[in-house]
Amino acid sequence: MTELNPLKVVVFGLGYLGATHAACMAELGHEVLGIEVDQLRREKIADGHLPFYEPGLSELLRKHLASGTLRVSDSYAEAAEWGEVFFIAVGTPQKKGESRADLQYVDSVVEQIVPLMNRDAIILGKSTVPVGTCRRLTDRIDQLANDGVHVELAWNPEFLREGHAISDTLRPDRLVLGCDPGGRAEKVTYQVYSRIIDEGVPFLVMDTASAEIVKAAANSFLATKISFINAVAEVCEASGADIKQVADAIGYDDRIGSKFLNAGLGFGGGCLPKDIRAFQARAGELGASSAVGLLREVDFINMNRRTRMVEIARRACDGNLLGKRVAVLGASFKPESDDVRDSPALNVAGQMQLQGASVVVYDPEAIDNSAKVFPTLDYAPTAQEACAGADLVMVLTEWKEFSRLNPTQLGSEVRKKAVVDGRMCLDRRAWELAGWNYLC
Ligand SMILES: NC(=O)c1ccc[n+]([C@@H]2O[C@H](COP(=O)([O-])OP(=O)(O)OC[C@H]3O[C@@H](n4cnc5c(N)ncnc54)[C@H](O)[C@@H]3O)[C@@H](O)[C@H]2O)c1
Structure with missing residues (x-):
């Protein structure tokens, strides 16, 4: 010692x-x-x-x-x-x-x-x-x-x-x-x-160059894993397969591992997005074109998830978000954080508001930070208040509080029992048994 x-x-x-x-x-x-x-x-x-x-x-x-x-x-x-x-x-x-x-x-x-x-x-x-x-x-x-x-x-x-x-x-x-x-x-x-x-x-x-690349490569790998499973999710959706079962099954392989294989709204925050872009830019300056092409696609797939989430919301609202009240549960880029830098949840909330929805956001920790970045969204102090009178509930950050929500109780607060599980963190069966139209 x-x-x-x-x-x-x-x-x-x-x-x-x-x-x-x-x-x-x-x-x-x-x-x-x-x-x-x-x-x-x-x-x-x-x-x-x-x-x-x-x-x-x-x-x-x-x-x-x-x-x-x-x-x-x-x-x-x-x-x-x-x-x-x-x-x-x-x-x-x-x-x-x-x-x-x-x-x-x-x-x-x-x-x-x-x-x-x-x-x-x-x-x-x-x-x-x-x-x-x-x-x-x-x-x-x-x-x-x-x-x-x-x-x-x-x-x-x-x-x-x-x-x-x-x-x-x-x-x-x-x-x-x-x-x-x-x-x-x-x-x-x-x-x-x-x-x-x-x-x-x-x-x-x-050596110093290797240490610098270790960090950039580690984050790029994690981002690639998330975008990979989200690309597979698109194939599952098109073919009627179940991405959760596919991800669970491939995750058993030691060489693959189950972490970072949750399909959903994708990554955000103060690190992964800017780090893969910086790595891509530096790889380009060094003439390493394979890394540039790969990371551009990873970034593209990731940003596309946000647009796709808005489409799912629109579909759940009979094709039109105008005048609909949408409860967004989660604003931080991930649970156990109040960091809203490049938050996918807030990005989706903002896009829905631009399409005419009245969006009310609740997050256990990130409301103050969110209100600074998106002051025009409405914020509620509890999940129940955010959901009151909602035409659609969207879970966009996987806080434990949301997976513990009681779908029967919440069903009596909303106008329409429709929920989009953007992080695949809800118990689908329980929500469907409580009469909800569950989308993910
Ligand atoms: N946040 C994470 O989870 C995390 C994880 C790993 C690596 N990193 C990396 O760590 C670095 C910092 O990230 P962060 O999230 O803590 O950033 P941050 O923006 O939260 O904090 C940076 C702090 O540095 C202060 N600062 C700026 N210029 C200064 C100066 N000249 N002297 C003293 N203070 C100064 C700022 O006021 C700010 O408080 C970034 O390179 C990030 O990529 C962050």
Whole structure:
């Protein structure tokens, strides 16, 4: 067992990734300073309030804020003076009007922190970046670093899932590090994660380009799996086969596995869509055309699911959404999250409203975020209130609360018993027995 040697860890960016990482680094026994530029977000986090929903994270933050092992600031000077290991956890959104990733936030961290560093340091990138970024920034760091100061950059991509962020950080499937041979990054990263590596988490060390591609390839594979099963679902629908039975049966094969084989409304969120587009764009720049073609199709199939869902809704409303009242259950891009970035559920709700439906949305956690993005939709505080007088109920995010709904009780709230199960998470038989027209 390696003896724990607490480090002074700085985390730049306290969003979903950074706030989780900062709290988990403190949980692993390190001293942590979180640097956040957004004043409101910074103040909330410093008070122990998360600006987003992630199970268990507020409690973990509060525990380490109270003990003083975790602090929050906006001062790069303080970070440079105090820190030993610096994690970059800022956003890498899709560039406006392009498929590529916008790296301005990652670049800005490097531009600001490196000139302030007066002793050797290790910077570990966690943000998802296109292959070649670490090499480019290493060259830039060599230009920015003060004389006699060696700043080493390595990449340690993050694989956490929102809704499972703490367990994915403290018990990940694997840790990946991309670094140059002969530097200190491997030893220091080992020290950062020694507790979980000792517990058996595989620690995979490789060159920086490979580490960057591991993250992009992992997300692209997951997206491909979802679009694959949705493509098969179209064949099932056209032939009268049952996609649920098909997916269950092929999932028994170890080589395939049953996860990510749920046909439905497809993927969204702040990661998969922008990550497959960024990977596609980078593959194109590198002349790797097979990856470009494959990922374009994966993206196309996925976006098509949203249009298809609206068609199913229109069919359920006798061919016309105009004047119909539709209850949309679920707004976050997935359950156990309040993240509505590129949410398929909200996208469908918006399309139906454009076709004349009066749409009322309910979500257990994501109503505030949804109202900011789609202020013209109506929102209800409970599923029952959203469904009152509805001509159609649509379940578009698979929160457990929805699979537990009582179809008999809900049947007395609606005007017409028609339900679209966009995530195939309802008990079809129970809903049909309660007199509902069930569509999926
Ligand atoms: N959210 C996830 O589930 C997840 C999982 C794995 C990887 N990632 C990757 O992690 C990165 C961050 O994602 P996120 O979802 O946490 O993003 P986010 O937008 O929620 O958070 C980014 C934070 O960085 C802050 N920031 C921006 N510039 C800054 C700067 N110069 N200094 C300090 N703070 C700054 C922003 O104010 C914001 O609070 C992305 O590359 C993403 O692809 C995210």
